[in-house]
Amino acid sequence: MARTPTLTFDRGTLIIHPPPRGKAWMDYATWDDRVEKFRLPAIQYRSVVEALQAEEVDFIDEAKEFYPLDLVVTLEMEPYPHQSEALAAWKLAGRQGVVVLPTAAGKTYLAQMAMQATPRSTLIVVPTLDLMHQWYAHLVAAFPDAEVGLLGGGSKDKTPILIATYDSAAINAESLGNRYGLIIFDECHHLPTDFSRVIAEYAIAPYRLGLSATPERTDGKHADLNILIGREVYRKRAEDLAGKALAEHEIVQIKVKLSQHEREKYNQLIQTRNDFLRDSRISLGSIQGWQMFVQMSARSQTGRRAMLAHREAKEIALGTDGKLRILANLLAKHHPERIIIFTADNATVYRISQELLIPAITHQTPVKERHEILTKFREGVYNTLIASHVLNEGVDVPAAAIAIILSGTGSTREYIQRLGRVLRKGNIANKQAILYEVVAEDTSEERTSARRRGMEKSNEPQRHEERKGKTGKKGHLQVVYGTGKEKSTKAAEQLEINYSTKRNEDSSDLT
Known part of the structure; x- marks a missing residue:
């Protein structure tokens, strides 16, 4: 009597043996002479299982070690319409895909909603230790009865809900790959690198959610998110949410003449x-x-x-002296509101910190000192702080109302992240945020400013044509990511995913 085919997980890949009948699974398989068995990419787990089920092939699934969770929620809020719409769109896409929301639009709470709607052992991947601890605090408060652990910064937990940095998750991808049914990639633009992409490639997780304010990458690799996570399913811009989920805001450019x-x-x-x-x-x-x-x-x-x-x-x-005069005027104008100043280099940070006695944070600032500065800023002990690039991503400062960019790169991502530092409403009623961009007139800074705001013009016909909408071009952020097609989110409310990996196991339908 023929043996039943068995699907197993092997260090970031799948092995199926003996070969099942049917042909659909063979689209994903490669013969491995070393073990004399068929091997498949772990990322194709869901496709393979669904193909076998569609052909009514009996098989034993020993690859899967993820499992249902009983999530009791104690931190629940009324979601904003855009959060409900994004969740419905993600469910409609089969619980695979990327959601693009501006910084401060509630991506963490959207992820919590996705976890409640898809209660499986879950891996959350984040770019920094600061974000890892912010996620940990949120999820412990949201799911106090669940085991929430950390991977990174000296922690090596093995828990049903695990928060890991991209570096730690990539290093441990071979052992993590079959333990989680849902993976949430925060700031998912970090994923499509040669080092980090194995987190997705070595994982069998059938459900995947990517979150980012700016998924586009200058190297064009953001297109790989379609394969690693799923296509873009929902997008909103900061201006779409102003006065609703985000504070009303104004962007003011000030041009400074050189002496x-x-x-x-x-x-x-x-x-x-x-x-x-x-x-x-x-x-x-x-x-x-x-x-x-x-x-x-x-x-x-x-x-x-x-x-x-x-x-x-x-x-x-x-670093023109004219910028420092403008800065002093802006600080006086908005005193005592809380202000964050951004520059492109540490030398300018330390110069302004010393001349104007403003607390400074750079990558050289010790962790404890950085934590103390941010705490005093949130509490109002400090009204102003200055930083280079370290506050671009992963810092929650809802009390800040004014951001001043004295210098920066041409990165659209950096620009949006810096704007996001002042868009959180917090508990401030009728908050009006302002982003000042101070630019040296008739210098290369004007072109840098235009690039980061997506307004650069060119006299070169070929480059102009590339900017007019050809997708997938490297080195260019005006790319259309995803299909661009709108779908009805209402259908997701009745959507059922008939997804199970054993013929005799209890139903694991999700709605």
């Missing part, structure tokens, strides 16, 4: 750089052009002078 001495020096430095670029036939209008500039600058004395001139010109634009 006569700064202007003369800046123009001289830019001329030195441009002469070299012209002679070397290099255009800085692309990533490839910049890479060529870096390579050529290392090959000659003239190239090194051009690179040094480029950097010195940038420092003049970023």
Whole structure:
């Protein structure tokens, strides 16, 4: 009598033996001479199981170690309409997909709703230790009877609900892969890297939720999210939620003129750089052009002078004294409101901190000191703080109402995240948030500002055409992610996923 095929999990892959009848499963299988059995990618677990069930093939599932949870919720709030819509859209997509919401729009609570709607052992993956501890505090409060653990920062728990950093989850992907039925990828734009993507590829989780304010990546790898998590199922912008889930907000750009001495020096430095670029036939209008500039600058004395001139010109634009005068005026204007100041470099952070006696946070700030500064800022002991890049992601400061960007990169993600620092309503009625962007006039900063706000213009026909809507182009954030098609979310309320992995097990339908 023929043996029943058995599906097993093996260090981030699946093995099925003996080969079942039917053909559908073979689309995912590769013969492995080392073990003389068919091997399948773990990420294809759901597809394989559903294919076998569709052909009514009896099999034994020994791969799955995830299981149902009895989640008793004590932290429940009335969801915003966009949260309910996003959950319904995700359910309609088979509980696989990416939800794009602006910073401060309640992505953590949406994830809690997804966990309640899909009560299975759950892995939550986050980019930083700060976010890991924020998630832990939220989920312990939401599900006090559930076992919630941590993986990362010295913790190595094995719990039904586990919160892990991307680094720790990737390192342990082979052992985590079959233990969780639902994976939530917070800030999911971190996933499609060569190092982190194994978290999704080595996992059999049939249910996956990606969360991000800006899933698009400059390297174009955001398209891989369609495979690793699922397609984009819902999107809202900050302006869509202003006055509702988010505070009303205003974005004000202030242009600062360089002093006569700064202007003369800046123009001289830019001329030195441009002469070299012209002679070397290099255009800085692309990533490839910049890479060529870096390579050529290392090959000659003239190239090194051009690179040094480029950097010195940038420092003049970023740190012009005119910006400090504007900053002092803004601080006086909005005193005693809580203000966050952002810069692109640590040198400017420390300079302003010393001259204006403002608490500073950089990547060099010790953890305890950073925690103390943020605590005093939330409590109102400090009204102002200044940071470089470390507050872009994963910091909850609902009391902040004013953000001032003195300098930054051309990253749309960074811009949206910095805006998000002041969009949380908190308990402030009729909160009016303001984002000031202080830019040195007639410098490269104007182009940087236009790029991060998605308003860059170009005289180059080819690049202009790429910006007009061709999707999937690398180095360009105006890409359309997902299908762009709208679906009715009402159908998800009656949707049932008839998903079970054993013929004789109790129904595991989800609604």
